[in-house]
Amino acid sequence: MTTDDERPAEHRETTEDAAARTVEMERLAGELERKRVELDQREVSVSLLENDALEREADLAKRDAALAERAADLVKRDADLVARDTDLVKRDADLVTRDATLAERAADLLKREADVGERETVANGGFAQQRVELAAELGKQRDDTQRDLLTWQVTRRADADAELDAHIQRRLADLAAEVDAERANARARIADERATSEQELAAEKERHKLLAQAVEKKDGELSAKEDHLAGKDQELEFRESHLQERWETVEDEAERRTAERVQSFAAREQQVVAETERLRSELRAQWDLVSAFDDLSRQLGGRPAEVVLEDLRVKAAEIARLKEALAKHPAPEIASRLKDLEKANSHLVGELKKTQDSRAKDEEKLRVAQDLRLQVSEVDAENRSLTRINERLTAEATEATSELSRLRAAYQGRQEAEGRTKEIERARFDVDAVGVQPHHPEGGIDEVAWLDAISGRxxxxxxxxxxxILRSFHTALKTAxxxxxxxxxxxxxxxxxxxxxxxxxxGGIVxxxxxxxxxxxxxxxxxxxxxxxxxxFDAQPLLRxxxxxxxxxxxxxxxxxxxVALVLLDEMNLAHPELYFAEFLSTLELRRGYKGNKxxxxxxxxxxxxxxYQxxxxxxxxxxxxxxxxETTKSLSDKVVDRSIIIHFPRPTTLERRKRQETLxxxxxxxxLHRRTWEDWCVREVEFGDEIQPYKKFVxxxxAALATAGRAIGHRVWQSxxxxxxxxxxVLAAxxxxxxxxxxxxxHVAFEDQLVQKIMPKLRGIDTRGATRTDCLDRIESLVVSEGVGGRTFNLARDFKLANQLGYGQFIWQSANYLEGSAEAASESVPTAD
Structure with a gap:
């Protein structure tokens, strides 16, 4: 039994190994085919990109043609404007014609006057009196007519001229404005469209250039991958041939063992079938005996054998008693009764013996049947056990395959992680670009002399x-x-x-x-x-x-x-620093909890x-x-302001020349600069005594004044x-x-810097009107400008006044006029391109 159980397990394990190798070969072949398909797809993608570039160039050509059509349209519109100018000239000619018509009407009036004269002449040939009267009347009419004619001519001509001039001027002005506006709009549109087209053309050319570079790069990558895949093909072919040989050997061995196991299982199956048939026949015989026993029980009235034996015992006792009575008192009735009882007793004894013999046989057969049933159950249990073993081995094979896939994926994941980590740690600068820092000399470098050297250079x-400004910037970096x-x-x-x-x-800083x-x-x-x-992973230069x-x-x-390294985020408020730098600020603050280089x-x-990647x-x-x-920038949030030192540059009052451009x-x-030199300059423990208390009380x-506006200065601000x-x-030198x-x-100078850099930004947004102005801002202004610390005030009056005025009703600090009154202040910086 043990050998038979072990041989199928060995056979199954060998079969599973062969199946696993087959699956691995199929997977490798599928992966090779997938990579070939992927290369084909990438070649198709590159072709599509080239076609897209050609289509974009054609689109640009179409756009140039459209621009040319628009230019022709504008030329046509200029011709229309010239035609409209010609129409205006024609209208001027019409006005001249109207003047001629008015002249003709004046000539008609003169003609009428001549007719009146003729009538006067006729009248002179008549009566003298009437002639005199008519002459007077005609003279009056002539005077009235001439006066009216003259008045009408003057008024009409003046009105007509004024109306005509006004209409011409209005029309000319309207047309000129319309022409100028149309020309300006047309020129602006042409310029915008030309600029847009030029930008789009430049962008398309740049994209085409980048695309060509990408295509060239992809071609190189594809060539490298093709070479790699060719090597993989050879390796796979070698492995495939090796695996094929091993597979054939394993397959032959598996077929031999399978044939042996099949023959063994077939012989055993025949034995089990024969044994099962024998057991079934015996069971049928036993069931027949059980049926006969049941019939006998029914014949006995359904009484069990113990009851029948008890009856026989009672009857035997009665027979013995009758025999004794008969011996004492013999009688024919008793003898007859005794004979009957003896006869019945003998019959019952015989039947009972038969029943007991039959029951013993039935019990023996029943025991044999139970043994056979137990054997059948054992065979079924063995079959179920073999089935479970088969299922378990199959599950273990599946689990082993999954584990192999997981380990392969994990191995590939480690390779990918190592590759991306290598990309991140690729050097941003080489040694020649940053220099090799020497160990700081004995006694260190004097910090003030180092700063003065930077200022002079x-x-x-x-x-x-x-x-x-220079000292403030240096000190702000030290308090990072x-x-x-x-x-x-x-x-x-x-x-x-x-x-x-x-x-x-x-300063020798990277x-x-x-x-x-x-x-x-x-x-x-x-x-x-x-x-x-x-x-x-595309690592940006800052990460590297x-x-x-x-x-x-x-x-x-x-x-x-x-x-020592310095990172400059130039124009950092073009975007919201809270979005891209918030986690940096929070993590950089944690450096206070670490010692040494950690x-x-x-x-x-x-x-x-x-x-x-950590x-x-x-x-x-x-x-x-x-x-x-x-107006192009974003304001800083309280989180950024609270964790920063803001140094305001003064607005230039006099502009300086720069006669030469020096290169770095x-x-x-x-x-x-060695980092240990920098660390020696940085003070980790404050050693102030009573001299710091007035400044603390001032803050x-x-x-207390800020509390009236719902604001407060936290512990971190004062500690900073x-x-x-x-x-x-x-301060250190003193x-x-x-x-x-x-x-x-x-x-005093250092504290004045911090008033501007740390305290005044906390006042941002306070209302410069109402109670907050009188209870908060005016009180702080009095502290800064009038009271000061130790009887010494601060030169912040002009800046405080500007902060109240320039914020549209809110306090906004954005000036540095206090530097002009400083004895240490130099002239403003030369304008440079930020």
Whole structure:
């Protein structure tokens, strides 16, 4: 039994292995066929793209023809205008004709006057008296007629001339205006259509160029894939031949074992069938015996054998009693009765014996039948067990196939993840572009001297920034633990983009310039996204740069982990920063909870079903942004303002010339700044004593005034202010020198910077009318302008007044006039293109 059970399992396992290999061969063949079909489809797609490009060129040609038709139409309309001018000339001729008609009517009146004269002559030939009277009357009539004629002529001519002139002038003006408007509209339409067509043509040409490049790239990829697939074909053919040989061997062995098992199962099946038929015949015989036993029971009145035996015992006792009585009292009736009873008893004993023998046989046959039934049940149970084993093996084979597919998919997923990770970590800059940073020398680099050197090199380059602006920008970057983002705000052309670029170049900081696009609506737009069409991750330059800044430098990879890096988000408010930079701000804030070089990571999704790429956000990466103040930009939300330091650039009062344009190259690049040097400059623990308390009290007084407007300054704002003051270069220099007067001056300047950069933006949107003006804004203005700290006020009167006036009823701080009154202020920056 055991050997028979094991042999089918071996046979099934071998069959399953052969089936799995067959399925694998079919899958590989199907995959090869699918890739061939995919290549054919891609070739068709490329052909369709080329046809689409040709159709677009034809469409452009049609558009050019349409423009030509429009130009011809405009020429025709100009001809119509010339015809209308001719019509006006004709109308002028009609007016001249009307003047001639009026002259004829005047001649007719003169003729009538001549007739009156003739009548006067006739009258003179008559009566003298009548002639005199007629002469007087005629003279009067002539005078009246001449006067009326003259008056009519003058009035009529004047009215006609005035009406004609006015009509001509109106008509000419209307026609001229209509002609000018039509010509202007036609020219504007032509210009717009021409510009649009030129733009569309340029865009189509650019798209066609990109399409041609993409087609060329796709051709290269297809060629590479064809070569790869050709190699795969050869490999598959070799594997197919090898698998075919193994399959034939396995198939022969499986057929042999299958034949043996079939013969074994056939013989056993015949035995089972014969045994079953024998058992069935015996069961039929036993059932016949049981039926006979039932008939006997019915003959016995349905009484069981025990009852019949009891009756026999009673009757035997009665017979014995009768025999004893007969022996004592013999009588013919008793003897007769005894004989009858003995005869009946003998008959019953015989029947009982037969019944007992028959019952014993029936019980034996019943036991045999039960044994046969048990054997049949065992056979059925064995068959069911074999069926379950077969089902279990089939399920295990299916599960093994699924597990193989899962493992293959996981392996492919790891390969895809490794490929996308490799794309992300592809270096943004090489070593020659950033330089190799040396270890900071013994004693470190003097921070103030380093800043002064940058300022001097900026002047040599042709740009001059206020010293307060440069120091404020530097200190804001040092306090990135509390305010991760430094925003440079102001009108366009004041050097907002140039300051970070020159600061990084002359200071030896790795710099990356990122232009924010208006359509940025998510973090993926800034870092990169999964391209499902090409099945790859498109890593943006910023993501590659951030990954490079967190990798060590090796012989094969220009890592920048020991460098200081600065990222500039230029014109960051073209889009809403809350959409694409909010998660960055929240994660950068978490750096305060880490020590040393450790820091938080940002999860970057690189594709469905693949683990996210963990992008470390180390302290060696600094963040800055520029913000134009015009109608094309978005305002910053409270979340961004609260986590930023906003530095306003002053509006130029005098414009400076720039006689030469200097280039930035390796010859004027500063010595690369080591991250440990930067960390040495950054103050992690505030060491102020009682000298900080007046400034803290001042902020608390401002907070009390803000409470009347429903606003408040949080702990984070004050902590950021305190750390800014502790990191201010002149404050640190005064602390090292022990000069208390210099320390007080430096702290006052640093706190004034923070009033403008951190406190005043918290007042944005407060109503400049009503109770909020008197209870809140006026109180804060009094604190800043009149009271100050320690008897020293702040030079913010003009800026505060402008903030109340320029916000259309709301407080908006967007100026930096306080720099003009500073002893450290320099002239404004040279206008540059941001």
């Amino acid at each position: 900026c002047v040599s380059h042709g740009l001059r920034f206020p010293e307060r 633990e509390w305010s991760p983002l430094t925003v440079l705000a102001g009108v366009s052309g004041t050097g907002k983009s140039e300051l970070p670029r020159l600061y990084s170049h002359f 710099f990356d310039h990122i232009s924010v696009q208006p359509n940025w609506d998510s973090q993926e737009a800034m870092l990169g996204f999964f391209n499902s069409i090409d099945n790859r 740069f951030l990954a490079q800044t967190q990798k060590k430098r090796t012989e094969d990879y220009p890592g920048l982990r020991d460098n 820091g938080p990571s940002l999860a970057v999704k690189i594709g469905a079903g693949l683990p996210e 992008l470390p956000l180390g302290r060696n990466v600094l963040w800055a942004g520029t913000m134009n103040q015009d 190259d390796e010859s004027n690049r500063g010595v690369p 608390e007084n401002i907070n 202010v305190e750390y800014y003051m502790a990191n201010y270069p002149t 602390q090292r020198s022990g000069d208390e007067d210099a320390l007080g001056d430096a702290m």
